[in-house]
Amino acid sequence: MSAAVFFAVLLAAAMHATWNALLKVRLDRFAAISLMGFGMGVVSLPFLPFVAMPTGITWFWLGLSSALHIGYNYFLARAYETGELGQAYPLARGTAPLFTTLGGLVLIGEVPGKVAVLGILLLCAGTFLMSMRGGGMNALGRRPVIYALATSVFIAGYTLADGSGARSAATAASYIVWLFVIEGITAIAACILVRGTRVIRVMVPEWKVCLVSGLLSASGYGIVIWAMTKAPIATVAALRESSILFAMVLSVVMLGESMTRWRAAAALLIVGGVVALRLG
Numbered sequence: 710m711s712a713a714v715f716f717a718v719l720l721a722a723a724m725h726a727t728w729n730a731l732l733k734v735r736l737d738r739f740a741a742i743s744l745m746g747f748g749m750g751v752v753s754l755p756f757l758p759f760v761a762m763p764t765g766i767t768w769f770w771l772g773l774s775s776a777l778h779i780g781y782n783y784f785l786a787r788a789y790e791t792g793e794l795g796q797a798y799p800l801a802r803g804t805a806p807l808f809t810t811l812g813g814l815v816l817i818g819e820v821p822g823k824v825a826v827l828g829i830l831l832l833c834a835g836t837f838l839m840s841m842r843g844g845g846m847n848a849l850g851r852r853p854v855i856y857a858l859a860t861s862v863f864i865a866g867y868t869l870a871d872g873s874g875a876r877s878a879a880t881a882a883s884y885i886v887w888l889f890v891i892e893g894i895t896a897i898a899a900c901i902l903v904r905g906t907r908v909i910r911v912m913v914p915e916w917k918v919c920l921v922s923g924l925l926s927a928s929g930y931g932i933v934i935w936a937m938t939k940a941p942i943a944t945v946a947a948l949r950e951s952s953i954l955f956a957m958v959l960s961v962v963m964l965g966e967s968m969t970r971w972r973a974a975a976a977l978l979i980v981g982g983v984v985a986l987r988l989g
Contacts, residue, residue, distance in 0.1 A: 714936045715987055718945055721936075722952035724929030727959065737911065739786035741922075743900035744912050746782060748923020750893015756886045761879040763887055770874025771884070774867045775891050779899045781863035784856050792853030799953045799975070800857040801864070803836020806947035808865030813943045816869060821943050828985030829947040835978030836953055838971060868946050872937035881935045888934075889927050948986045954979055 763771060788797040806829050813819040821829065871888065878884035900908055912919070936945045957972055 711939070714939050714945075715948065717932050718936050718948045719951060719983075721929040721932040722949050723955045724925045725949065725952040725955075727925055727955070737904070737908075738789050739783060740900055740904060740908050740911060741915075741918070742782045742786050743896045744915060744919045745922040745926055746778070746896025747893045748919040748921075749889040749927040750891075750896075750923075752920065752924050752927050753886050753889035753893070756882075757890060760883040760886045763878060763883065765877070767874055767878045767884065770870050770877060771888055771891055774870040774874060774888060775895045777863050777867040777870060778892055779895060781860060781867060782896060782899070783903070784860040784863060788853050788856035788860055791856060797853050797857050799836040799839040799957075800854065801860040802950045802953055803833055803839075804858060804861040805864035805868070806943065806950055807833055808862060809868050809946040810943040812865055812869050813941070817873065817942075819941050819943060821941055824985050824988050825941070825944050825947075828982045828988075829943065831978050831982030831985060832947050832950055833982075835975045835982060836950065838978065839953065839957065839975035865946075868937075869942060871934050872942035872945075875934045875938050881938045885931045885934050889931075893923075944986060948983065951979060951983050 785801060788801055791797075810821065810826075810829055871884070874888070875881045875884040933945060933949055954976055957976060
């Protein structure tokens, strides 16, 4: 992984943690994350005439990713409704690199180097520690654990789909723009299906959050998709989870969650994982 890709993914991680913090403070989190998905489509739509039309297998990856993102939206919102950001977020994001690494090995035969594997393991260890002992309570309850782990499965699924899709497309930009436009449509449609048409009245006053969170998410994940065409998918996916460090800071500063020695120890493990990924 080149230095340019490395620091671009770190920037994407900061953007990802920021919109997750915005999502946490909304009352209806599934509506909020669906609104964010719609915002991604809105900010991407003007670029549609300037990118190539997908062809062949790329349509399959776009459809699969859009479907997996719906599951991700739902279970992430449920994890946030039942657990603290500083715990639910690390568990949901931190286990995903393991699933992504295994999936990449089995499905596309992509094997990270030994140092990169060490970095992935350090990141996962840090996120487990932060999610289990990092919040105001000693441990997460059963429901947020289930929701967070389900979220991580969907993360691994759409990460592999998007990495493969971007590589199959004419350009990474083409795949990114089409994905976000399609996801904008499916996200809002799924929300209306789950919440009913009355949810539209709740969403309309939040149009500013829609655009800001949509821009942050589209920019951050667009960088990640591009990076997956330049470096191994599992390595990029793991580095992206350094967003957990940014989420820890936001959870303490913005949401008033507690800072403990466990969070500090977990942060050191995550930093060690980031360094190993850079060296790998």
